[in-house]
Amino acid sequence: MAGSQTCSACRLVGIGTVYVAINTRSGRKVKCDGALPVCGPCSKARRPVDCEYTTAAAVPPGPKGEYLKKGAACAPCRVAGKESDCTYDENIERTLTEALLLRTHELEERLASYENEIVVLRTQQHHVMAHTHQPVPSTSRLPDLTIPTFPADGPFYNIPRALNAMFNHITTPSPTLDVHSISTPAIPQGLDEFRVVFAEHTRQCGCTLSTEKLEAILAGDISGTVVHPSFTYVAHVLGCLLWQVQRHIFIFRHVEHEQLQHLWASLENVDPVTEIQIRYLLAIYFLLSKQMEEGENQLSTAVRLALHHKLVFPVDPGYYFDPLMQDATPAQAELISTLSHLMYLDRCSALVFHVPARLDSTYDEGFKSVSIIYPFLAKTNIVYLRARSLLLLIRTTELAREWEALSASAHGGIFAPGRHAWFSQYWPLLEEVSAHSANVEAEMLKATFNGDRAHGVALKFSLVVALSSKAELHWLVHRDHPESLQRSLDVVMEVVGITRSFKDNDFILLDPLLGLCWSMVAKIVVHVAKRPALTAGISWTAALETIDMSARKLGYEMPFMEEPLKVISDVLRVVEVSDA
Known part of the structure; x- marks a missing residue:
């Protein structure tokens, strides 16, 4: 039966390990079991036949026509006689498939990491709150805020829906969005990515923190050993918002809501310098969220804190003062930045809204003294430089009004x-x-x-x-x-x-x-x-x-x-x- 794949009773067609036989006499389809020395259909034939079935003959037939070669048209195009119109490219198809598989795997890993970190942080929060039975209230404890509630099936708790929402937003960028400056959309790798965004913009937001405090914030430390827990929570809140605003993808409102609750609860027994920073960081957050009234309340609270605690710029040089050798300690740099940014926000709001400033001129005198006591900080600290630019602008507008009158x-x-x-x-x-x-x-x-x-x-x-x-x-x-x-x-x-x-x-x-x-x-x-x-x-x-x-x-x-x-x-x- 060389060259043939049928015995005298069956015409075999190979499909995997199952063969379909067609009886040559009746034309009826039967199963050929491939038994040796005589296959099933042949053994049941009404008259003796010579069975020539062999295993070699049961090999499935080869493809009809030539194999698809690199650069050749695909089978449908060849059958239709449109080889010249075929756009099949094996390399491109393979590359796209591999890229999609890798991207899917990466997204799955990031989602798993994010979900795990949320569980860990919730556990830590319950543990910390369980040990604060008698908290000492802050002097600026705010009244309860009316924060909107969110449904339990929102994007934060429904990750597939969050994915869909994210990619739906990506397809409709803002009129001012530079699409060439945005990287490939990706789900953030847990809350740590929000903390990284916050750390990148700490000085822009008015904070000059020591390296140890920044490292603790980046690590998500809420123990209070190095940095107050409120800093970590505000990093989650503000970092999450900045992450979304930069990409014009707003799908993590539940993350902001949950971390805000932790932040309000953590504002207990906090030192005034830390609380002032938290308050004006929240003012920035509410400003970007278009919640103007709440942002104004946070800024007013920060100003009242500074006045209540009589905080001033650390400009007492001591007896052995050498302006060439004087350098601010991390604590002094943090205090100078805090008061400088508070002055900036206060004077900026007064200039924009045409209302009186809330911090008096004694702060201006202390601000000027910083450049004498700490010349290096005054020339390099972004928070101080920005506040000085504003104060010079205010003096310029006042002088311009005097010139017009003259x-x-x-x-x-x-x-x-x-x-x-x-x-x-x-x-x-x-x-x-x-x-x-x-x-x-x-x-x-x-x-x-x-x-x-x-x-x-x-x-x-x-x-x-x-x-x-x-x-x-x-x-x-x-x-x-x-x-x-x-x-x-x-x-x-x-x-x-x-x-x-x-x-x-x-x-x-x-x-x-x-x-x-x-x-x-x-x-x-x-x-x-x-x-x-x-x-x-x-x-x-x-x-x-x-x-x-x-x-x-x-x-x-x-x-x-x-x-x-x-x-x-x-x-x-x-x-x-x-x-x-």
Whole structure:
């Protein structure tokens, strides 16, 4: 039966280890058991037949036609006669399949890790709370908050639904989202990834913590041995929100809710410096969550804490004071950063909302003394530099109002007797602003050169604030001093250049104060655009469009941008008419 796969009674068709026989006489399908020396159908035949069945003959037939070779068309295309239209590529199909399998395995591992950590943290929390039978209440214990309840089948407790929600959000990015700057979407590796995000932005959020405290926070320590547990919980809360905002994927509201409950419970027997930081970190959290009233309450609580405990800047140098050798200890650096950021938030809200500041001028004096007692910290600490940029901006706006009043009443030129006192403030302030801008620029270049994005963006923000003050100071005397006019225009272009360097996903790291600075710059541009001799070779419309687009992006991420947006939009329309 060589070359044939049928015996005299059966025509065998191989399918795995089962063979289907077709009786040659009746055409009826029967099973061939492949028994030797005579197979079943042959042994049951009505008349003797010579069975020629062999195991070799039972081998399944080979494929009809040639095997699929690399680069050849697939079988369906060959059958249809469309070999030239076949797009099958073995390498691509194999690569995609392997990538999907690896990605699925990675997601499964991350989900398992996240679920395990949640269980461990809940167990630790119950253990810690079981040993705090008689907590000492804080002097600033807040009333119970009305936090919304969430259904038990929400995304936090239904991981498959969370996955679906995440990928649904990924397909609809924000209008301001730079999709090229976002990595492949991934479920976070438990709460530790939220703590990492918080650690990257601690100084931007106003905290200068020691290395030991940062390591304890990153490790998820809630024992209170190195760092107060509230810091770990606020790292979960704020880090979770920042993680979602940066990706425009909001699926972990239940994580925020649960960690907030732990945070409220942990604010017992906490030192005032720690609680002030927690309060203004919560103010930032509620600001980003668009819960303005609760954010204002947290900031007010932080201010009341500082006043109640009479906290001041540590500027007592002692008897053996050497400014060249003096360096702040970690505790002093933390206190300076805490009070500096509290001043920044207080004065910033007063400037934006046109309300009185809650911290008096004694804090300004202590703030100035820091640069004398701790010169290295004053030149390198991001929190201190940002607060100083704001305080210089406030002094600039106050001096500008005095100049307007003098210009409206005085007669006799720029050097009239009534203006002598004003210039005695003007020149020292201009010198201080110029030196501060140069220092911030150097720190910003170091940070960006070393690839520290978060610190680089925070320093760019501080530099824009400082340069806005500088441009405004030069502009005040532009009518009587051509050099000041030119310097003002040069600084305006510096502000535009830095603004253009902000990436779309940087705006969440900025501040509504930037809108006020851009408004100041825009008001200078609207005057310059009306003078053709000053606009030669410069497209002020393009510069304003850069500011306008950036202001709109910041307004998408931050509240309180309505007034600056209106000012910039009005200026842009005026300049466009002038160019036409």
